[in-house]
Amino acid sequence: MRTLLHPASEDLSLPHILYALGDPLRLRIVGQLAALDESISCGDIQVVHEVPKSTGSHHFKVLREAGLIRMVPQGRRILVSLRKADLQARFPGLLETILQSYQRQ
Amino acid sequence: MRTLLHPASEDLSLPHILYALGDPLRLRIVGQLAALDESISCGDIQVVHEVPKSTGSHHFKVLREAGLIRMVPQGRRILVSLRKADLQARFPGLLETILQSYQRQ
Numbered sequence: 001m002r003t004l005l006h007p008a009s010e011d012l013s014l015p016h017i018l019y020a021l022g023d024p025l026r027l028r029i030v031g032q033l034a035a036l037d038e039s040i041s042c043g044d045i046q047v048v049h050e051v052p053k054s055t056g057s058h059h060f061k062v063l064r065e066a067g068l069i070r071m072v073p074q075g076r077r078i079l080v081s082l083r084k085a086d087l088q089a090r091f092p093g094l095l096e097t098i099l100q101s102y103q104r105q
Numbered sequence: 106m107r108t109l110l111h112p113a114s115e116d117l118s119l120p121h122i123l124y125a126l127g128d129p130l131r132l133r134i135v136g137q138l139a140a141l142d143e144s145i146s147c148g149d150i151q152v153v154h155e156v157p158k159s160t161g162s163h164h165f166k167v168l169r170e171a172g173l174i175r176m177v178p179q180g181r182r183i184l185v186s187l188r189k190a191d192l193q194a195r196f197p198g199l200l201e202t203i204l205q206s207y208q209r210q
Contacts, residue, residue, distance in 0.1 A: 014206050019127025024120045091209065097202040101119050104196065 004064065004071045004078075009086035012067040017091070020066035025051065026059050027102055030068060030082060034099050039072065039079040068095075109169065109176045109183075114191035117172040122196070125171035130156065131164050132207055135173060135187060139204050144177065144184040173200075 007013075021027055025047050032045055042048060048056045060080065063069045067086065072079045087095045112118075126132055130152050137150055147153060153161045165185065168174045172191065177184045192200045 014203075014210055015127050015129045015132050017127075018123045018132075018203070022120050022122075022124025022127045027120050027123075091206040093202050094206045097198050098119075098123070101196040101199045105119055 004073070006064060006070055006083075007067040009067070009083075009089050012087065012090045014091065014094075016066045017068060017087075017094070020062050020068055021098060023059070023062075025055075026063055029059060029063060031099065031102050033069065033080065033082040034084075034095075036082075039070075039081040041077045042071070042080050043077070045080065109178070111169060111175055111188075112172040114172070114188075114194050117192065117195040119196065119199075121171045122173060122192075122199070125167050125173055126203060128164070128167075130160075131168055134164060134168060136204065136207050138174065138185065138187040139189075139200075141187075144175075144186040146182045147176070147185050148182065150185065 021030065029045055029047050032047075033040070042056075042060060045056075047059070051059075060069070060071065064071050067083060067090075070081050070083050072081075082095075084095065126135065134150055134152050137152075138145070147161075147165060150161075152164070156164075165174070165176065169176050172188060172195075175186050175188050177186075187200075189200065
């Protein structure tokens with residue numbers, strides 16, 4: 001199985017993070033993960049069931065490469081979680097404020 | 106002279122704003138404007154002198170259409186300013202937090 005690469009916390013880039021969140025579907029994925037506080041299977045993300053599989057995979061990849069989510073293969077599933085602590089360490093308050101704005105929409 | 110359209114404060118879209126800020130050059134333009142608190146000529150934005158004219162125009166357009174900046178033609182110049190109050194009204198704390206993260210980079 002191929003390795004899923006994740007940037008280190010100290011390498012997270014602000015424009016990269018904002019770009020990754022600058023899409024309605026990716027914002028929804030992050031919004032659902034933020035409400036959970038635990039890992040869930042990719043297949044349990046609502047957005048996945050509304051778009052072609054390749055589109056879903058692309059959005060997860062963009063979020064993972066920006067450092068917003070962690071994806072861990074477990075058997076035939078991939079568990080996904082929001083990297084809240086890493087994001088908070090690199091850019092304090094950023095994710096929280098964006099999620100508050102997301103709730104206001 | 107063609108009219109430069111600006112979205113109303115209540116129509117500002119979170120993913121659109123984040124997408125517009127998800128680019129290093131556009132972040133720098135917004136960072137320079139945030140430090141000023143007044144309108145300046147497009148030609149006084151540093152980024153403009155580092156990229157082809159068409160690239161600069163594109164970045165201003167993306168920022169304007171996302172509602173981040175206001176552009177007002179004045180004679181042969183275009184004055185540009187950050188829409189701080191409109192952004193604060195629609196998404197309280199968002200721009201401020203992103204600018205704090207920008208300073209930490």
